[in-house]
Amino acid sequence: xxxxxxxxxxxxxxxxxxxxxxxxxxxxxxxxxxxxxxxxxxxxxxxxxxxxxxxxxxxxxxxxxxxxxxxxxxxxxxxxxxxxxxxxxxxxxxxxxxxxxxxxxxxxxxxxxxxxxxxxxxxxxxxxxxxxxxxxxxxxxxxxxxxxxxxxxxxxxxxxxxxxxxxxxxxxxxxxxxxxxxxxxxxxxxxxxxxxxxxxxxxxxxxxxxxxxxxxxxxxxxxxxxxxxxxxxxxxxxxxxxxxxxxxxxxxxxxxxxxxxxxxxxxxxxxxxxxxxxxxxxxxxxxxxxxxxxxxxxxxxxxxxxxxxxxxxxxxxxxxxxxxxxxxxxxxxxxxxxxxxxxxxxxxxxxxxxxxxxxxxxxxxxxxxxxxxxxxxxxxxxxxxxxxxxxxxxxxxxxxxxxxxxxxxxxxxxxxxxxxxxxxxxxxxxxxxxxxxxxxxxxxxxxxxxxxxxxxxxxxxxxxxxxxxxxxxxxxxxxxxxxxxxxxxxxxxxxxxxxxxx
Amino acid sequence: xxxxxxxxxxxxxxxxxxxxxxxxxxxxxxxxxxxxxxxxxxxxxxxxxxxxxxxxxxxxxxxxxxxxxxxxxxxxxxxxxxxxxxxxxxxxxxxxxxxxxxxxxxxxxxxxxxxxxxxxxxxxxxxxxxxxxxxxxxxxxxxxxxxxxxxxxxxxxxxxxxxxxxxxxxxxxxxxxxxxxxxxxxxxxxxxxxxxxxxxxxxxxxxxxxxxxxxxxxxxxxxxxxxxxxxxxxxxxxxxxxxxxxxxxxxxxxxxxxxxxxxxxxxxxxxxxxxxxxxxxxxxxxxx
Numbered sequence: 001x002x003x004x005x006x007x008x009x010x011x012x013x014x015x016x017x018x019x020x021x022x023x024x025x026x027x028x029x030x031x032x033x034x035x036x037x038x039x040x041x042x043x044x045x046x047x048x049x050x051x052x053x054x055x056x057x058x059x060x061x062x063x064x065x066x067x068x069x070x071x072x073x074x075x076x077x078x079x080x081x082x083x084x085x086x087x088x089x090x091x092x093x094x095x096x097x098x099x100x101x102x103x104x105x106x107x108x109x110x111x112x113x114x115x116x117x118x119x120x121x122x123x124x125x126x127x128x129x130x131x132x133x134x135x136x137x138x139x140x141x142x143x144x145x146x147x148x149x150x151x152x153x154x155x156x157x158x159x160x161x162x163x164x165x166x167x168x169x170x171x172x173x174x175x176x177x178x179x180x181x182x183x184x185x186x187x188x189x190x191x192x193x194x195x196x197x198x199x200x201x202x203x204x205x206x207x208x209x210x211x212x213x214x215x216x217x218x219x220x221x222x223x224x225x226x227x228x229x230x231x232x233x234x235x236x237x238x239x240x241x242x243x244x245x246x247x248x249x250x251x252x253x254x255x256x257x258x259x260x261x262x263x264x265x266x267x268x269x270x271x272x273x274x275x276x277x278x279x280x281x282x283x284x285x286x287x288x289x290x291x292x293x294x295x296x297x298x299x300x301x302x303x304x305x306x307x308x309x310x311x312x313x314x315x316x317x318x319x320x321x322x323x324x325x326x327x328x329x330x331x332x333x334x335x336x337x338x339x340x341x342x343x344x345x346x347x348x349x350x351x352x353x354x355x356x357x358x359x360x361x362x363x364x365x366x367x368x369x370x371x372x373x374x375x376x377x378x379x380x381x382x383x384x385x386x387x388x389x390x391x392x393x394x395x396x397x398x399x400x401x402x403x404x405x406x407x408x409x410x411x412x413x414x415x416x417x418x419x420x421x422x423x424x425x426x427x428x429x430x431x432x433x434x435x436x437x438x439x440x441x442x443x444x445x446x447x448x449x450x451x452x453x454x455x456x457x458x459x460x461x462x463x464x465x466x467x468x469x470x471x472x473x474x475x476x477x478x479x480x481x482x483x484x485x486x487x488x489x490x491x492x493x494x495x496x497x498x499x500x501x502x
Numbered sequence: 503x504x505x506x507x508x509x510x511x512x513x514x515x516x517x518x519x520x521x522x523x524x525x526x527x528x529x530x531x532x533x534x535x536x537x538x539x540x541x542x543x544x545x546x547x548x549x550x551x552x553x554x555x556x557x558x559x560x561x562x563x564x565x566x567x568x569x570x571x572x573x574x575x576x577x578x579x580x581x582x583x584x585x586x587x588x589x590x591x592x593x594x595x596x597x598x599x600x601x602x603x604x605x606x607x608x609x610x611x612x613x614x615x616x617x618x619x620x621x622x623x624x625x626x627x628x629x630x631x632x633x634x635x636x637x638x639x640x641x642x643x644x645x646x647x648x649x650x651x652x653x654x655x656x657x658x659x660x661x662x663x664x665x666x667x668x669x670x671x672x673x674x675x676x677x678x679x680x681x682x683x684x685x686x687x688x689x690x691x692x693x694x695x696x697x698x699x700x701x702x703x704x705x706x707x708x709x710x711x712x713x714x715x716x717x718x719x720x721x722x723x724x725x726x727x728x729x730x731x732x733x734x735x736x737x738x739x740x741x742x743x744x745x746x747x748x749x750x751x752x753x754x755x756x757x758x759x760x761x762x763x764x765x766x767x768x769x770x771x772x773x774x775x776x777x778x779x780x781x782x783x784x785x786x787x788x789x790x
Binding site for chain 2: 392394395398399400401402403406408436438439450457458460462464
């Protein structure tokens with residue numbers, strides 16, 4: 001019989017419907033979520049507000065962008081061939097320059113300390129004032145604000161934008177959309193372009209960049225940041241905060257009911273409801289349910305639902321509400337920086353208590369002070385001289401014709417300062433030891449070596465000990481390296497192989 | 503015999519071939535596969551034109567681009583020389599003393615020397631340069647042919663007992679094997695040499711050997727046994743013994759007169775590489 005294996009037809013379903021494993025996505029579809037597990041993004045059209053917090057945000061936006069764009073262009077005179085850029089992460093040279101400080105890769109703990117200080121500072125500020133960082137200083141917030149400003153310039157405010165998006169394609173829609181995206185990409189390019197100046201000498205890089213002479217990493221990172229800026233600030237916006245950023249998930253651990261944050265004053269606002277002019281305010285809350293706070297929110301939430309993960313505490317709803325309160329002639333501050341405890345106290349008819357000093361804030365403050373003090377101590381007591389001694393391991397020692405023993409060492413003398421230094425190397429150990437370095441005319445008790453600024457010099461040092469002074473196969477020894485008043489002593493040993501002597 | 507027929511199950515023609523009762527459906531090739539296949543053919547033809555491909559009798563088709571791995575290697579070597587920059591150029595022109603005294607040049611020469619030493623010298627002299635029996639220790643202060651920078655450079659250039667016409671040449675006679683001396687005389691001479699290096703030896707034998715030493719050995723090794731660097735004759739009074747310090751070793755050396763060969767490196771290593779190597783060896787020997 002002929003058996004034909006035919007793969008041209010789809011495999012028939014296995015007997016017994018639904019007997020196999022079912023994916024979570026399939027289950028979700030079965031329940032009616034047509035797009036599976038993923039919630040589609042609801043477009044948010046934040047409305048422009050005017051007021052105190054909006055003004056503060058504009059000022060901070062300009063300040064943050066100025067810091068970001070201008071920092072690499074600050075010049076800082078350094079001696080010799082050292083770069084004259086105040087802030088420079090010099091990967092090629094393995095140095096980090098920050099005004100009068102230069103850090104070497106070995107001193108990366110200063111960077112660690114800086115990160116610890118940043119984290120503790122963030123904890124402290126969050127515990128006291130909520131998500132100030134998220135609302136005002138985070139690059140995601142700053143750039144998104146800038147991108148929304150551009151969007152508004154091309155497409156108008158909330159209502160105009162919604163109408164434009166709903167309208168069919170036309171010349172009017174096309175040029176507004178194209179213009180917006182072009183400017184967005186331009187800002188993205190500017191962002192990536194500024195980033196790379198932190199890693200190379202800015203004026204030279206700027207000149208090289210346009211003629212294709214800049215390093216490949218400059219182009220790659222410029223392109224990368226162009227794309228991420230355009231995507232994050234233009235398209236993803238609040239989704240970055242809600243889904244990508246770990247901080248909203250962590251901040252719940254920093255906040256408590258005494259943390260000041262953007263709060264809807266339930267006690268004053270409820271019971272909410274529409275209000276007609278001339279109606280009495282007695283027996284009802286001040287919230288007229290106008291949704292001004294909701295349409296102003298760049299995260300697309302309703303602050304009246306209370307503190308929530310999506311809220312970046314930007315304060316725009318405060319301004320939005322204040323505008324309305326002014327119009328309806330009610331006191332401002334229905335939405336304000338306040339604490340959950342105060343709201344609860346007023347609801348219960350008690351006077352609110354504000355407690356900035358709590359065990360939590362005290363811990364953070366103490367930890368922050370300690371780490372900062374440690375960092376300052378470390379930076380001020382940082383030595384510009386560093387010495388490492390590497391013993392020769394092959395051969396470990398050499399016996400000379402007269403029975404004297406010579407050991408070889410490589411001294412790595414680092415000069416982390418900005419000036420060249422003359423250092424003196426001395427040796428303590430078996431008596432009668434003489435030092436010699438290749439190129440020197442004769443052996444002596446002290447070696448003089450010049451170490452150029454910002455360099456590590458490897459110095460070969462040969463120590464010869466006369467036969468009479470050798471009494472053990474392994475004798476303790478030390479090198480002392482002196483530069484001015486500074487002395488660095490490094491312990492090592494002198495191997496003589498005395499046990500093997502004939 | 504081909505026997506095409508239509509498979510009743512799928513309605514597809516078979517190729518007509520049958521293996522153990524299994525017939526193959528003549529389905530068309532997947533289109534994506536076919537296009538890649540055609541594309542490969544086109545690329546292959548382009549490759550013939552551009553790149554060296556067809557062998558000839560005496561030569562081969564060079565291809566329009568004139569690509570050649572040899573040319574590439576030459577270009578890479580040139581780029582390497584460019585990259586070596588100031589230090590590499592200085593190695594050619596500067597004197598050995600200058601190279602050793604200048605911190606930057608010294609570091610460069612030591613790095614070059616270390617790598618070249620590992621490739622060419624370590625086989626005999628050891629990775630640490632301390633040598634083996636019969637292969638001199640390059641780390642101590644005992645030098646058969648001189649331990650100055652110039653002498654080391656010269657030894658590297660011409661070698662010892664090598665095929666270089668200017669080679670350093672010395673020959674220890676095989677006093678025993680070639681029957682220049684009687685075995686008893688060799689025994690006595692052994693005692694004499696042991697005594698030279700301040701070790702206790704048979705006094706009667708030393709007395710018997712003294713005239714033999716003067717007649718046979720002192721021309722090269724000197725009346726005091728201090729050796730002669732000009733002739734490459736080792737110092738017999740120190741603690742260093744190329745072929746071993748024991749009586750048996752010394753007797754064996756007098757008997758057979760061994761002499762190792764150090765190749766000439768002229769022509770095999772570039773002059774600047776030899777310079778770097780000389781500085782490396784000299785520096786690591788403590789800089790005599």
